[in-house]
Amino acid sequence: MKDGLRPARTLRDERVTLAHGGGGRAMRDLVESVFTAAFEPPGMEDQARLTSAALAEPGARLAFTTDSFVVTPVEFPGGDIGKLAVCGTVNDLAVGGARPLWLSAAFIIEEGCEVALLRRIAATMRAEADRAGVRIVTGDTKVVQRGAADRVYVTTSGVGVIPPGREMAAGNVRPGDVALVNGVLGDHGAAILAARGDLALSTDLQSDCASLDRLIEATLAAAPGLRCARDATRGGIASALNEIAEASALSIELDETALPLRPEVKGMCEILGLDPLYLANEGTLVAFVPEDQADAALAAMRALPEGAGAVAIGRAQAGEPGRVTMRTAFGGRRIVDMLVGEQLPRIC
Amino acid sequence: MKDGLRPARTLRDERVTLAHGGGGRAMRDLVESVFTAAFEPPGMEDQARLTSAALAEPGARLAFTTDSFVVTPVEFPGGDIGKLAVCGTVNDLAVGGARPLWLSAAFIIEEGCEVALLRRIAATMRAEADRAGVRIVTGDTKVVQRGAADRVYVTTSGVGVIPPGREMAAGNVRPGDVALVNGVLGDHGAAILAARGDLALSTDLQSDCASLDRLIEATLAAAPGLRCARDATRGGIASALNEIAEASALSIELDETALPLRPEVKGMCEILGLDPLYLANEGTLVAFVPEDQADAALAAMRALPEGAGAVAIGRAQAGEPGRVTMRTAFGGRRIVDMLVGEQLPRIC
Incomplete structure (x- = not known):
């Protein structure tokens, strides 16, 4: 991919601008240098394509859950909004008896948000995902103007498999x-x-x-x-x-x-x-x-x-x-x- | 469920308040009267539990995608943020060759947002989901104070199945x-x-x-x-x-x-x-x-x-x-x- 060879020029100023939400090169620089760098090798497709033997087992069910996170402050003793998002979604799956497999992560970012903050959040998400044995396989970023969000909101969704015969309710x-x-x-x-x-x-x-x-x-x-x-x-x-x-x-x-x-x-x-x-x-x-x-x-x-x-x-x-x-x-x-x-x- | 018998008293004033994001009865009133009423019969569990014969087919793959929507204005000629969210996620799945099956929907709502707007959005989401043959099976709502969002943001994630042998890339x-x-x-x-x-x-x-x-x-x-x-x-x-x-x-x-x-x-x-x-x-x-x-x-x-x-x-x-x-x-x-x-x- 051409972009892999090019430094992320649009991130020089280390603050997110509206241009980073526009769907063009600036957005890709942000996504690749901050999010896909932390989560998965960069890919060109918009959707993850996944296989799991567990899903094919007769009687297995798929568990599917979502949560938005808007915590303030974004970083706090014991975690940050990213760790919260991964734990929250892993837990929503697990309490239903599912083994968590895959997460998605969507970011709504306020113009002016520090890129360094996003990097720290992505790193804690990756670390927590590794700990829980799940992969963050797909994502999205949107940027809104100053005052239309509060630094960053994170929405995670999760997919897991409930083994056959397990019925917690x-x-x-x-x-x-x-x-x-x-x-x-x-x-x-x-x-x-x-x-x-x-x-x-x-x-x-x-x-x-x-x-x-x-x-x-x-x-x-x-x-x-x-x-x-x-x-x-x-x-x-x-x-x-x-x-x-x-x-x-x-x-x-x-x-x-x-x-x-x-x-x-x-x-x-x-x-x-x-x-x-x-x-x-x-x-x-x-x-x-x-x-x-x-x-x-x-x-x-x-x-x-x-x-x-x-x-x-x-x-x-x-x-x-x-x-x-x-x-x-x-x-x-x-x-x-x-x-x-x-x-x-x-x-x- | 006790709540099913009780009118949604906290929605009397028809504006969302911070109380509707608190995880208690007010939130449940909002969720049940606006979102689960439009999407699926109310349930108590946090996660959807799903089966599909298509997923168990040998060689089938699961497709998983997510997008946040922050469009302004929220309602526009030809659609609204909810229709956009459902179409966007269905399309992200479909362009990868997947047959869309299930969607999640997470709402970040600004304090003061009109409940009637949320009802209209939920209705267009349901209508578009029905048209595309997908089900909105799980969701979340968060409420942020005035000025920390712009009316409402919607994040949808989607799960679909890519039939065996289909390889679009x-x-x-x-x-x-x-x-x-x-x-x-x-x-x-x-x-x-x-x-x-x-x-x-x-x-x-x-x-x-x-x-x-x-x-x-x-x-x-x-x-x-x-x-x-x-x-x-x-x-x-x-x-x-x-x-x-x-x-x-x-x-x-x-x-x-x-x-x-x-x-x-x-x-x-x-x-x-x-x-x-x-x-x-x-x-x-x-x-x-x-x-x-x-x-x-x-x-x-x-x-x-x-x-x-x-x-x-x-x-x-x-x-x-x-x-x-x-x-x-x-x-x-x-x-x-x-x-x-x-x-x-x-x-x-």
Whole structure:
């Protein structure tokens, strides 16, 4: 390809201009020097063409998911918008029982965005994709004028394969099933809040942003009865549990004393009047397993770094379908409703 | 599902607020009443789980593509951002030889955006998806504050199946192959330019925005030697031809007198100093076929409404690899280079 031999002249000034969105040479310079350099060898075709033996297996299903990411700040302790996008899409596939295979990545870039920032984002995406064993195989860039976006937005879509016979769904949860989480709650929301700097909070908090595919496979191997899994992102663990309670027509009771919370997150929530149950997570798995497989599932989760803090936090029950409650530390019981609005805009 | 029985109370004011992006009940109201209502029956899972016999066929490959759309204005003569997104993704799949099956749709919405606009966009997306025989199976919404987007951006990804043995690629073009287009050039770019109203141009121009999957299948049936196809979008037909010339290491010579251009588009370009070869199209197919199949291909294209204006516009030649030239009406010859910057920002 001719372009491979030519330096990326249009990137000299290291700021993205509207010309980089025009479909011509400037755009190709940007795409090739920043994105395809990080993701895949440059190709001329607009679409990836892929084969996988797993897809051809009788009874296998294809899983397909998408998410846009608009987090601010774009870079934060524990990750950046690119890592968030890869983890988020890998996790959306994995919680449905799929083995993630391929990702797409589309960038909406504000005129004036630093090319160096885009390079860092592309590098973290590649690193996280490698970690999760997925390939970023196709992409797109658009540039909008100053003030029509906020630096960069990333939309990732993912394709994976659900092996034959695997059926994880919220509707499968049964009374008596135990709710597990893989570790502390609310770190992503709290880290983003602190990183915004508006609150003059000084913390060492990091986003929990992580791919959960390996953790889910390990849990499934140890607890094949695993009913369903959820990635407790926007809306926090409370929203994930409410969805599961609704889909299964059961109630879920949490034990407040069992909830794993960092003292810093607890403290920040108390000062700001936030509820950690609604704080966003980006590497927090909620899984329901039959009671007799709970110990095996916990042991399997704890054997991995991303599951080291795994604990049981509650249980599904018959009656009051769709309701989530919490047994408080003082022996009371309160309803954990679905969040109506939002606690923090642009958290992911 | 409890929510199915509840009116969408948070949408009373008919403007999107930041609360609609929070992951809680307000977001679900928006998603269910606007998007899942138009696309698919509401589901609780974050990912689509899909089966297709076509995928399991030995030798079949999966095609995967993505595009973000940031066009302004969001609604224009001949379509809107949603139709553009569906057609664009269907076309990206189809030009690679794939039969489009499934789409995802992710929306980045500016606070204050009218819910009625989103409903219209969702409706045109559904209508265009039905026309192209694809299903919109998964999606996402994010809301950003006023001034961090421009009403709404849409990112679609697509999955399709390339039948066994089908191999369309720019690298396959051979000397002597004929370049065909399905109709007039530049309508999308010209229509968007006129719709912006800055130029006080009054025209009846409509975007050519259309799905090309049926046209490509018909062309393939009539001309099985079809080497490659391109959807001449951003950067216009000039950019598409330059990419093909590079990938095939051939030159391409166009015949200016053969280029199908509406007088209005030609006139607008003359007044504004634009080159119609670089104007964006959203339903314009460029296909290369062996010379002895060109007539059959043209006849097949002309039998469909979206190919009614099909003509041959040029030819691939050995020598001068990567160069595109045009034999002008006056007998001269000029180079048709790849666009460097952009003619019109946010054209798609």
